[in-house]
Amino acid sequence: MEPRRRRGCGSRVLRGVFRASLPKGARVARIDFMKGIIVAAGYGTRFLPVTKTVPKELLPVGLKPSIAYIVDEFVASGITDIIIISSRRKKALEDYFDREIELEGVFAKEGAAAKLALIAPPEARIAFVRQTTMMGTGHALLQVKSLVGGEPCVVAYPDDLVVGGRPLALQLVDVYRATGKCVLSTIYEPGDVSRYGIVDPEPDGIGVRGFVEKPARGAEPSHEVSIGRYLYTPEFFDFVEEGWARHGGGEYYHTYALGRMIEAGKVAFKRAEGRRLDTGDPAGYLEAVLYSAARDPALKPALDAFVASYRTEKTGGEGKR
DSSP states (O other), rough: OOOEEEEOSSSOOOOSSSEEEEEETTTOOOOOOOOEEEEOOSOOOOOOOOTGSSSSGGEEETTTHHHHHHHHHHTTTTTEEEEEEOOOOOOOHHHHTTTOOHEEEEHHHHHHHHHHHHOOSSSSSSEEOOOSOOOOOHHHHHGGGTTTTOOOEEETTEEEEEEEEOOHHHHHOOOOOOOOSHHHHHEEESSSTSEEEEEEEOSSSSSSSEEEEEEEETOOOOOOEEEEEEEOOHHHHHHHHHHHOOOOOOOOOTTTHHHHHTTOEEEEEEOOOOOOEEOSSSSHHHOOOOHHHOOOOTHHHHHHHHHHHHHHHHHHHTTOO
């Protein structure tokens, strides 16, 4: 399958209220041997009815969609070859990362350089591959196996944004360079973790000796919760293919391949630096939007005014009872 490509043009500054951050003046070398994969083919049913027509990945966090934060993270990490796994219902994703010729013409005529910068495509080569049948994330990854070229790659799910630290993809790349292993990203969750996939760490605090999906409360091997950013080596994709050949039906996930790599001692983990925002459900998405607004000088006054008004209204209402 020949992927459809979108090529950014011109200079571009990472936009948005919060973003993956680097030390002032720092530059990241392009990682020529590694591609970024974004899994974005799902239905997004938790956000119905809006996702009936609008891809969940295009819902704005601030003034920018969640998937754009992932692309910015990749570019800030030096990853500029990006493949987005999409579906027939999500043509708008391709349009978003393409040039907008009509607006470019209008803004150029107006001399509106700031507006032109806002609509400039990312400085990355972006290709789209469609998952024609929704059969799980493992099946989705099989659609790009031949395109990653036998190289390691970073796989991202736009439900998870990590802000305020170094680019998360770059954090994983650093661990890969030190270990040569697949790398899982985690966050530390001190409370109940029975709803999550949990890493069982090696004593060295780097290796992974096990992975438990939704452990019984109190039986968790750690409180390291796996989140939607992974660095996979080529061998991992071989096991994804092997597991698919044995799959009996229904949705297929990457757990078989991950288990095989863990058995071989070829998986490490990295606790993410920064704050994780979960945009995969409406409550988490609302938190991400509020977090963004609270850090945007243009939006924070409106948010503060609303909170003050709400508190006054609530206190006044209670006083009348």
